[in-house]
Amino acid sequence: QVQLTESGGGLVQAGDSLRLSCAAPGRVFSSYAKGWFRQAPGKEREFVAAINWNGDSPLYADSVKGRFTIQRDNPKNMVYLQMSNLKPSDTAVYFCAARSGGTRQAEDEYGYWGQGTQVTVSA
Numbered sequence: 001q002v003q004l005t006e007s008g009g010g011l012v013q014a015g016d017s018l019r020l021s022c023a024a025p026g027r028v029f030s031s032y033a034k035g036w037f038r039q040a041p042g043k044e045r046e047f048v049a050a051i052n053w054n055g056d057s058p059l060y061a062d063s064v065k066g067r068f069t070i071q072r073d074n075p076k077n078m079v080y081l082q083m084s085n086l087k088p089s090d091t092a093v094y095f096c097a098a099r100s101g102g103t104r105q106a107e108d109e110y111g112y113w114g115q116g117t118q119v120t121v122s123a
Contacts, residue, residue, distance in 0.1 A: 003025075003112070003113075003114065003115075004022050004023065004024050004096045004097070004098060004112055004113060004114035005022065005023045005096075005114055005115070006020060006021065006022050006094060006095065006096045006114045006115065006116060006117040007020070007021050007022075007023075007117060008020040008021045008117060009093075009094060009117030009118045009119045010118075010119065010120070011120045011122065012086055012119075012120070012121055012122070013086075013121070013122050013123075014086060014087055014088060014121055014122065014123050015085055015086065016086050016121070017082070017083060017084045017085075017086065018083045018086060018119060019080055019081065019082045019083065020036070020080065020081040020083070020094055020096075020117060020119070021078060021079075021080055022034065022036075022078065022079045022080070022081075022096030022114060023077060023078055024077045024078070024079065024096075024098055024112075025077060026077065029077055029098055029112075030053065030074040030075075030077060031053045031100070032053060032098040032099060032100055032101075032112075033050060033051065033052050033053060033098065033099050033100075033101060033102055033103045033104070034050065034051055034070070034072060034079040034096065034097070034098050035047065035048075035049065035050035035051075035096070035097045035098070035099070035103065035104070035105075035110055036048040036049045036050070036070060036079075036081045036094060036095070036096060036097070037094070037095045037097060037107055038090075038092035038093065038094045038095065038119075039092055039093050039095070039116075040089075040091060040092040041091075041092075043092075045095065045107055046061065047059075047061050047105040047106075047107065048060070048061050048064055048068065048081070048094070049061065049064065049068055049069075049070040049081060050070065050103035050104065050105065051070045051071070051072055051079065051103060052102055052103055053074070055071070055072055057103070058070050058103075059103050059105060061105075063089075064083075064090075067083065067084050067085045067086075068081060068082065068083050068084070069081070069082040069084075070082075079096060081094065083119075086119075086121045087121060088121045088122065088123050089121075090119060090121050091119060091120050091121050092118075092119060093116040093117065093118050093119075094116060094117050094118075094119055095113055095114055095115075095116045096113070096114040097110035097112060097113050097114070098110060098111070098112040099111055099112070
C-alpha cells in the first residue's frame with residue numbers, strides 16, 4: 001500500500017517558522033493533487049492547504065492564508081508546507097494527503113495519507 005511520509009515537525013515558539021516535507025513515492029504521484037490537513041487535540045481534522053499537480057492555484061484555509069505556503073517538487077516527489085509566524089493555535093498533527101484530479105478541501109476526497117508529524121507552538 002502506498003503511503004506518504006511527513007517530516008519536519010517539532011517544537012517551536014510563537015512567531016517562528018517551520019517547513020514540513022512530504023515524500024510521495026512513485027512517479028504516478030507527480031500527477032496527483034496534494035493537500036495538507038491538521039488535527040489539534042480534541043478537534044476534528046481540518047484542511048490547511050492544497051496544490052494541483054502543476055503547482056497552479058494553491059488553496060489555503062483562511063486561518064493560514066498569508067502565513068503558510070504549499071509548494072511541490074515533482075522530480076523529487078516531494079511537497080512542502082512552509083509555515084511562518086506560527087501561533088499556538090497552529091499546534092496540531094499535520095498530515096499530508098494525495099488524490100488524483102484537482103485540489104479539494106474535503107478530507108474524504110483524498111485517498112492517500114501519511115501518518116502525520118507533530119507541530120507544537122509554544123506561546
